[in-house]
Amino acid sequence: MARSFEDKRSAHQKIAATLRRQITRGDLAPGTQLPSTPVLMEQYGVAGTTVQKALLMLKDEDLLIGHAGKGVFVKGGTQQSISPAVYMPPAASGEPYRWISEAEKRAQRGSVQLLDVAVVQPPHEVALALGLEDGGRALLRKQVLFLDDEPTELTRSYYPLEIAEGTAMMERRKIRGGTPTLLKGLGYPPRSFVDEVSSEIPTEEEVVALELPKDMPVMLTFRVVRSDSERTIEVSLLTKAAHRYRMRYALTVTEHEFDA
Template sequence: MTDDERLDPRPIADTIAAEIRRRVMSGEWEPGRQVPTTENLMRDFSTSNVTVQRALKKLKVEGLLVGRTGRGVFVRERAPQVIAPASFITPPAPGEPYSWISEAAKRSQKGSNRIIAVREVIPPPRVREVLGLDDSGTAVLRSRVGLLNDKPAEVVHSWYPAELARGTRLADRRKIPGGSPALLEEMGYPTRGQDDIIATRMATTEEYLLLELPGDVPVLEVFRVVYSDDRRPIEVTELVKPGHIYKMSYSLTTD
């Protein structure tokens, strides 16, 4: 046990789980790899069998590890999935599916969406600030759960300026063919760029239930502003994903 581990105030089982989680998420322990035996983990972490079992149970509940009767404990077969937000900026070609569906297909997954709600609301303060609304200003909110292979993968709340969205498919509960980027482009508001603010935090009760989280795991939150011509904000989105399954990927270039 290192000096840092001695200073960690969490229960020992939690610190062991955190270290194993790091090894899985970093790829140090590759998908399908057999986890060291309980005896080896007891020796490596200078702890008891009961403590090691508590740590392993926690990670099994999270879905990071899988127990196989008579064989041992293994890292899940599916590696942490990398999300590339730039993949969703460009609207699909006419007649093509929404990028969520086409990007999933590239990974041999089935992408779909479940609409939670579509209504005109007074947005949260940070959304009002971006959209230039006063305290009573409204926006059209579209809330959905993104599914991969019929399992919840993200919760998305998107707000659109009311004067832009009223009377359009954005204010309709039905799904939008090609997604909102395609519709906004048809309406004369092409996507010209976006700003993302990324944070990690614990899930709200709504997110915990909608994402069917396995326990007290962190989530990734992306607060995104999409701009059209003249840097006009046309969409503000809060996107939340399970932090033990997904990673974010960005590619920056310089001239």
């Protein structure tokens, strides 16, 4: 027998959730006109004000747009897939940061805004991953990544001071090719990374940096990057707007992995 559980969200939140999923998964394509308010009222068994609240939520999320005298249309499209692995290799000599070069391959314009560079006491889980003692400090580089002028990701990356000190990473300026290229030049090429992805309620900093609509969760990636001899060279907290992007991981599975 199925367990009983009630969705306690308001009616307009439920309607917005249904329409949002249809938009982000491609069932409602960009340019599609939504049914009229009376039709949606009948479909969902709600009042007109409830329908309007639901549509307003999706307009705030940039998924719908209203045209006076014509109706409401789908503005946003399916979520864009981000493949983390393609950004890990250092850029070739003279090449830009991979965020920018990969965007160009998709006919998009990538850009980076550097927010802060500082020596800080990192969050607890970051300190553990870096192997820092209590009160230990690390270098923080904080940036916002953009695609076509839309804020896409807030990155907070932490580096061991014994690696970063005396390098361009300590300077408040962008690094040609990005930190993976600089780290490789220092003898610490990125060899592997582990991602832990969770859905989180955004902090005020994340809402402002990513220009998030009200009540929108984020995807938070906790990433640990290692070099030769399993040396941890970077730990990052990467925050993306959950309604705009999805993560794509391509893995090869071999039979021996299941032999236990």
